[in-house]
Amino acid sequence: MKTLVVGVGGVTNGGKSTLSQFLHLKIRNSCIVAQDSHFKDDRVVPVDSNGFKQYDTLDALHMDKMMIEVYSWRRDPHSFLRQRGLKPKDSPVDNEVYVLIVEGFLIFNHRPLNELFDRRYFLEIPYDTCKKRRSSRVYSPPDPPGYFDGYVWPMYLKNRSEMESMTSEIVYLDGLKPKEEVLVVVYEDICQEIDRLQGLS
Ligand SMILES: Nc1ncnc2c1ncn2[C@@H]1O[C@H](COP(=O)(O)OP(=O)(O)O)[C@@H](O)[C@H]1O
Numbered sequence: 001m002k003t004l005v006v007g008v009g010g011v012t013n014g015g016k017s018t019l020s021q022f023l024h025l026k027i028r029n030s031c032i033v034a035q036d037s038h039f040k041d042d043r044v045v046p047v048d049s050n051g052f053k054q055y056d057t058l059d060a061l062h063m064d065k066m067m068i069e070v071y072s073w074r075r076d077p078h079s080f081l082r083q084r085g086l087k088p089k090d091s092p093v094d095n096e097v098y099v100l101i102v103e104g105f106l107i108f109n110h111r112p113l114n115e116l117f118d119r120r121y122f123l124e125i126p127y128d129t130c131k132k133r134r135s136s137r138v139y140s141p142p143d144p145p146g147y148f149d150g151y152v153w154p155m156y157l158k159n160r161s162e163m164e165s166m167t168s169e170i171v172y173l174d175g176l177k178p179k180e181e182v183l184v185v186v187y188e189d190i191c192q193e194i195d196r197l198q199g200l201s
């Protein structure tokens, strides 16, 4: 049995979930761990000096719990899939590749997680598109007025430069391109890697 850990990072509303869901549907024996599911309770997320809730930092996330999930997959991907109600497909020969797709806006900023990736993709879109997409999304709690300009975008720039100082092996993807185009590029790249792991190329 072989494993492949794929990171789908990027700016908020860059298209991470869309890409990850597509990959999961297309790649056998794959599953998703999403950083979004690991936000701390709103009551414990502190407010900054401008009165904005500090959601866009690693401190707002239960990274310890997220790591436990990833380690649990690594220990036994087959059981992990079963526990999630997915049906693992075994190949007759013992070279099945299990693929973990980890998606989230700060996955490459957390060193212990960043170290585990075999492939890193990062979706980027410009400020105005990001602001527009974000304005039609409802978070819990919803963004207060001025949150994007006063907090989210400045934090994105800060987190991105921190990420770039930590790792260089990132494939940047243009999230303005049609979904199908983005999806097919990444899918083919991963398929090539799976073939390589299976000794098929
Ligand atoms: N390539 C794309 N072109 C146009 N819209 C997109 C594209 N990818 C995603 N979207 C749209 O942008 C919004 C955010 O996408 P989503 O995948 O949820 O982003 P993220 O997980 O990065 O926050 C959704 O409405 C989605 O349909």
Ligand SMILES: NC(=O)c1ccc[n+]([C@@H]2O[C@H](COP(=O)(O)O)[C@@H](O)[C@H]2O)c1
Pocket (backbone or CB within 6 Å): 011, 012, 013, 016, 036, 039, 055, 056, 104, 105, 139, 140, 141, 152
């Ligand atoms: N899911 C939550 O509990 C929650 C709450 C408030 C803000 N957010 C926002 O989620 C964003 C990250 O997720 P996306 O990359 O999917 O947009 C952050 O910019 C953060 O401000 C999430």
